[in-house]
Amino acid sequence: DIARARDNLLQQLQQITRAEEAPPLGDKDVRTIELVGMLFEYILNDEQIPDCVKALLSYLHTPILKLAFIESDFFRHQEHPARLLLNAMADAGSQWVSNDGSCQFDMLEQIRKMVRDMLDSEELGARKLASLLMTFNGYVQKVEMRIHLLEKRAIERARGEDRLIEVKQRVNLEIRNRIADEDVPSSMLLFLLQPWSDYMAHLLLRYGDEAEQWRQSLGLVEDMLWGLKLSGSAGEWLRWRQNYLWMESQMSKCFDVIGYDSGKALKIKRSIDRIYQLRERNLKPEAATEDIRKRLVQMSERRAGQRA
Numbered sequence: 260d261i262a263r264a265r266d267n268l269l270q271q272l273q274q275i276t277r278a279e280e281a282p283p284l285g286d287k288d289v290r291t292i293e294l295v296g297m298l299f300e301y302i303l304n305d306e307q308i309p310d311c312v313k314a315l316l317s318y319l320h321t322p323i324l325k326l327a328f329i330e331s332d333f334f335r336h337q338e339h340p341a342r343l344l345l346n347a348m349a350d351a352g353s354q355w356v357s358n359d360g361s362c363q364f365d366m367l368e369q370i371r372k373m374v375r376d377m378l379d380s381e382e383l384g385a386r387k388l389a390s391l392l393m394t395f396n397g398y399v400q401k402v403e404m405r406i407h408l409l410e411k412r413a414i415e416r417a418r419g420e421d422r423l424i425e426v427k428q429r430v431n432l433e434i435r436n437r438i439a440d441e442d443v444p445s446s447m448l449l450f451l452l453q454p455w456s457d458y459m460a461h462l463l464l465r466y467g468d469e470a471e472q473w474r475q476s477l478g479l480v481e482d483m484l485w486g487l488k489l490s491g492s493a494g495e496w497l498r499w500r501q502n503y504l505w506m507e508s509q510m511s512k513c514f515d516v517i518g519y520d521s522g523k524a525l526k527i528k529r530s531i532d533r534i535y536q537l538r539e540r541n542l543k544p545e546a547a548t549e550d551i552r553k554r555l556v557q558m559s560e561r562r563a564g565q566r567a
Contacts, residue, residue, distance in 0.1 A: 265292045294334055295324045302349055311360045312352030315374050322383050340388035344395060348373060351399055364402045427563035430459045437480050442546035446530030451480060452559040458513035479509050486535055
């Protein structure tokens with residue numbers, strides 16, 4: 260505390276001068292001792308600063324007191340590098356160091372290094388302190404930039420996740436509206452509600468809903484359903500076979516883009532081919548049972564972040 264610091268100083272002066280009594284201190288010297296003591300008392304009483312940081316900063320009492328005696332403008336100059344460095348270390352400690360000594364960004368070690376440099380310095384003048392201040396502030400700025408970047412990425416990731424959920428729900432709604440009143444075979448339902456749904460979400464995210472790619476993706480859903488209702492006329496089937504080549508290329512592209520398992524992709528493709536082979540013979544393929552349809556729809560809702 261202040262009184263103890265003053266007594267210690269007087270004892271040292273008495274030893275140096277080899278006087279029988281401690282030499283008297285002038286009013287200016289007393290004020291300097293008290294002001295430096297108050298400065299450190301304020302730091303030590305600050306509940307926001309962890310104890311381990313307070314312990315480190317308390318080592319600077321003597322060098323700061325010495326500096327205050329040497330430099331007459333120490334307390335008049337608010338931008339004195341010693342005061343700025345002390346404030347910077349206290350602020351950094353309160354932000355990134357915990358009471359148990361754990362810290363982020365190795366901040367406690369950086370503060371310890373600054374304190375050690377100040378204690379080891381033979382001439383702790385304004386120039387040396389300005390250099391230390393610049394070094395410490397540079398480190399803090401890098402930390403703040405890193406935090407800003409991490410926060411920015413976290414916000415962008417959160418926004419991206421929200422946007423992805425929104426897109427998936429839009430795709431799910433578009434497909435659900437088109438299959439609502441249709442008797443669709445299970446393999447076709449599986450394709451539309453899973454790989455094709457993922458591919459449509461990719462297209463919507465990348466190109467938007469005004470793009471030709473998005474309109475084509477909706478067109479494939481409608482064309483697949485159209486193929487289930489062909490009347491059987493030769494002209495209609497000719498147009499269908501020409502269109503199916505484009506559908507096959509789109510399905511292959513979908514599997515490649517989303518990285519769908521090749522074995523599962525081949526199985527789905529063969530099942531859909533068999534559906535249309537039956538249609539060409541004017542046979543009606545078996546529609547998905549109510550239970551299978553319900554499970555596939557619920558699965559698609561969960562994948563889209565909706566309540567099933």
